[in-house]
Amino acid sequence: MTYVYGAAQAAGGTLEERWKRYVKWLKWAWQGRRDKLMVALNGAVSAAGEAPKDAPESDPRVVLAKARNYIANNSDKMDYPRYRKLGLPTSSAPVESVIKQFNRRVKGTEKFWRKSALEKVLQVRAAQLSEDGRTERLWATPRETRAASHRPLAKAS
Numbered sequence: 001m002t003y004v005y006g007a008a009q010a011a012g013g014t015l016e017e018r019w020k021r022y023v024k025w026l027k028w029a030w031q032g033r034r035d036k037l038m039v040a041l042n043g044a045v046s047a048a049g050e051a052p053k054d055a056p057e058s059d060p061r062v063v064l065a066k067a068r069n070y071i072a073n074n075s076d077k078m079d080y081p082r083y084r085k086l087g088l089p090t091s092s093a094p095v096e097s098v099i100k101q102f103n104r105r106v107k108g109t110e111k112f113w114r115k116s117a118l119e120k121v122l123q124v125r126a127a128q129l130s131e132d133g134r135t136e137r138l139w140a141t142p143r144e145t146r147a148a149s150h151r152p153l154a155k156a157s
Helices: 002-010 015-031 034-048 060-077 080-085 093-106 115-130 134-140
Strands: none
Touching (some): 002 034, 002 060, 015 034, 015 080, 034 060, 115 134
């Protein structure tokens, strides 16, 4: 939808015209009317003209062309009515949220993991997030069997 918004703004007009255009194009995308959206994008690209090779990314002609190309290349993945009917997500937001959580909890600042230990770290995080008692069982296990080296600790003499 970011491409649709950018294209609707880049096509020009008053603030109100740009917003109305965005809402119309967004509805078409949401309703699965990708053909109408592509006709509108092609018309906007044609009206704006071709951007010169050295045009900046912010040039409206570049924004429009990128949006049109993105929609054209991904229109087969934009079957939102079917996705909604099947109860499937229509956004990458849930996946992006999990990635952010992973990065913050596992790869965050002041966190250093040996590659060989990362799988165990992930298992601990999964146990904590599952709230099914695994974390409590882990911490109830005597320390010598859960040592970082995965070997029992030597007994003190």
